Amino acid sequence: MLPGDFQEPRITQRKVLLLGVIGLGGVSGLVVALALGLFVLSAWLGLPLDVFGFNEGPDQPIEFPHTVHVQELGLDCTFCHRTVTKDAAASIPAVGLCMTCHKTVGDGNPEVDKLRGYYESDRPIDWVRVHRVPDHVHFVHEAHIRFFSDKMGGDSETCSICHGDVGGMEKVNQVRSLKMSDCVDCHRNNDAPTDCTTCHY
């Protein structure tokens, strides 16, 4: 055959099969990509784990049951998260604070023994963070607590607006997405400033 010479393509069975395979592959690839995209999008807009329905919250070094402390003993959130009404961070209580009760309470409970182990060996507990906003967001608990307690009274009700019913959780998990849209919606609804520099600086 001379170069550039045109010839009718011959349709062989082999070629039809190949086209079919490529077509099927393409379609399934598209489906997978769509599913992935959907997952990424929904994860981006909401809570990644919620998408698959197992938003259980992470395992903690000590299985601390909020249920016992809040529902059964009736402790207020601010009893342990002491600085939440003072400044930016709610703060995780120091081990020493736990020990004010657990020196005597909870003998025989393996989790309490773990706690005492930390205290006696002078080691800090590395809890796994549940709620986190990125570095470029400056969130201040104090201002939010102040605003909502004025509006609805009671600190614990105020906390549950964002954190859900932590008192009823065996394992703490995140209930709101805490994405920017979530923040901005709430700011709009409550007539709070929505200037970028309210949170970003």
Next chain:
Amino acid sequence: MEFTRRQFMTLMGGSAATAVVFQACGVPPDEIKVQSSIQMPEDLVTGTDNWYATLDRLNPTSNGIVVRVMEGRAKKIEGNVDYPINLGKHNVVAEAGLQSLYDPDRISAPLVRVGDRGSGQWEEISWTDALSRLAQRIQGLQSTSGMAMVTDPVGSHLGMVVERFLTKIGARHLVFEPLDRVTLSAAMETAFNHNNQLYSQGRFVMPDFDIENAEYLLSFGADFLSTWVSPVRFARSYGRFRDSDNNRGVFVHADSRFSVTGANSDKWLYVNPGREGLLAQSIAQVIISEGLGDPESVRSLTADGSIDMSHLDPELVSSEIGVEAGKIRQIARDFASHRPSLAIGGGSAGAHTNGLSNLTAIYLLNYLVGSVGKKGGVILNPESPFSDVMPASSGASLDEWSNFVDEIGRREVEILLVRGADPIYGLPEGVGFKDAIERLPLIVSFSGRMDDTASMADLILPEHNYLEDWGTDVPNPGPGYQMVGFQQPVVRPFFEHRGIHHGTRNFADVLMVLSQVLGADLDLSADNFLEILRDGARKIYERGRGVAGDKSVGDFTDFPSFWNAVLQNGSWRDEAARFDSTAPIPPEFPSSIQPPSFGGIDTVAQDVFNLIPFASASLSDGSGAHLPWLQATPDPITTATWRTWVEINIRKAENLGIKEGDVVKVTNGRGNFVEALAYPHPGISPDVVSIPIGQGHSSGGRYSQGRGSNVLSILDTKRTEGTSALAWAATRVKIEKTGRWMRLPRFENTAPELAVDEGGHIIPLTSGD
């Protein structure tokens, strides 16, 4: 497996994209955990900042600072508004203290040398081990005079502990300041201490200068806006002096270098190096001969007219000074008529062979205009409020250093303790200190970082950073009344986690433990430094005068509340306790001053210059070179950073074919040389080259080691007559091109020039009328 180019590119692109995706989605692992500590200190609220008052120990005179502490870490330093010296202001050096606390190259435990001296091989040992090793060596001394201690100028309670320790052990004390105040103090003593009232426990108390209230300021050589004596206090005072609401003052600066201070004067006068005193004499001659001076002072200055000053007439001496006679006359008249007027001198004016007479003549000008002890003039300071605590001493003279080097050579000194000073870096090579210490059997350094002297030590006992440490300060010069500054730790020691056997310690506490081991009784009121400070504060409390913050001492119900108040405010002061003795009587005016003599190359050839070194505004005498903020701070005049440069006149450089960035060799008369990058500029005299002090460390951590060159090393060992201090501005040097070139890192031109047309000006001027 082989790749085609295309496959390779695809794979690379894919992995890069994956990396980007994971980077963007991932949360850094240390942010996933949140720690709960064992105990939470009462004043720690996450997110809340606490500001603690303490003292800045990096400036030549300590300033009061407040340090912002969040979650146990120091975040920011600002001036303490309650502190009488700096009244809320601070400077680059004070600010950079944070980096000295978190210096990545700090020493975290006692070290003992294992390799050859200076080889940098160390082994960590415990404090107990280190102290017993040192005690053993001290006990093994044949005579106690075989031990010497070199320190920075220590004063107040720390000075007291050091003095007692050295007296009891029988060792000698040498105080090291690279650009010492020996000549300055001596000149002020001659000028203002004619009736012997300005002493506190045998040490001269420097006066304060009321620049703020002066109408006319005449300064000679002193770079008081940048590094001289108490720069933050003077800069603040200068700001007020320039206040247009407050009758803006006139400022004339006579200097042989174009310094930051010179740049800010209304008139900068170039004076031939070493002739500042002659200029002051000539000004005095005009004031006296024209009858403009304070009559009583004139009588005692001229010994009732018996001193003939006619040979100092401006017309006769103007060529020697380098300033036109008409200008001298004008300045003299303005100085005498715009009262209150103030004359100050220092820096290179006092660093010539005739420096003492220069400075004396300059300070005596203040009598002529009646400014001594007056508002807007020289404010004499009262003595220290503690009877057993003295102000910091000034440095040892060059003669003392030379003698010391000889003694080391004769093996009369066996143990050298070094604290807060870096003499290997700071002494000129001509003194021979570096060679001599190789003969010393034991060198012990208390430095918290590996400075040039510590790197040659055999044993390092690292002391706390000043932000982790206790202390007091009786500033010299004070603010015109009695005061005591209090220094408290604002954070826990950074190396606390190393445990009690390692980590850093307080220097005074180490000396006290050492004296216990040696069985020497220091006769102190307590056995730890904090208690000694509390006892000092108790004495003030019991005397019942003065204020802490805004509450007078008498109003405190008990001592602990007073102690808390002084720590909270950073100081105690008594504005009523001023210098109240009779005004000093002026001594006789020096009618003749020897011309300066210069070391090194004698002939003034085309390529021979007077070398005027200067303390860099950021690195000061080199003690700030390990702090990256200070390294990266542009020099105000040249905007240069990170390197050593040599300032040379722009026309002269053109003649010599030198352009910016040329590596030039600066050689002194002995053949010692340093290399520096040329920076030609229009502000400097063609007869002078100027090199900043501060770089050229052979050690000191990642930011300073092997960077630039050390101009102090090539200084000739000329002495100032009368004080035998180093005349550091009396060196002549030869400049040669090496043919190499290197970009001078400078700030200038890093941003494009501002678009300015004929109508718009970046710095418009007004005559102010």
Next chain:
Amino acid sequence: MVTTQEKKTEEKWGMVIDVDKCIGCQACVVACQSENNIPVNEEEHFNQRRPIQWIRVERYWEGEFPDVKARFIPIMCQHCDNAPCEPVCPVFATYHNSQGLNVQVYNRCIGTRFCANNCPYHVRFFNFWEPSWPESLKNQLNPDVTVRSRGIMEKCTFCIQRIRRTERESGRDGNELKDGDRALNTACVNACPTDTLVFGDFNNPESRVSKLRKKEMDDHHGRGYKMLDELGTSPNVIYLKKVDKEAKESSTH
């Protein structure tokens, strides 16, 4: 955080800079580096002409030895009311907020550098490198300020973190914002030893900046001027002319 109901009038933050008092000491520059987590400018950064200094002190020569003068002027973001940097940003990462601040939103910025090219004052800086510190020096970083990553633009914020903190704390404790409060002042203002820089609220007639503006801008003999005002940027920074007894009403540069 102050909610809109609590707020009476919005502030308009601005600065007055007395060029006559500036000694060129760089205290403001280092204070800014320390407060705002600006990475250390290394030697190569200067050599590549890419150091970051939100506030800088420029030095201008005038004349030649022996009649030589050097003048200093601090320059930072002028927070222009008509800022040339704002309209060119394709993603609205820079905009003017209700308190008169020219704001840079780091998380919106995509690094086109259009704004820096359009700024006549050259006060915007691009992060050409990922900022890095040795581990121990990170202890000093200010938790109130975001560390900017590589590829985004940054500039002077008038220390907005201090404004926000003071607003929040005054809301909590029921105090009014005080003019000249050191917790509210920008880091450079607190550092300046000669009081060259004054920071405050132009909408408060009792503030020091308002009084200075009234005196120096309206008065016939006032020293006030705005830098490159002829470009129509209407900056919120007022400069006061340098006083030189020997000068006629003229200028350098």
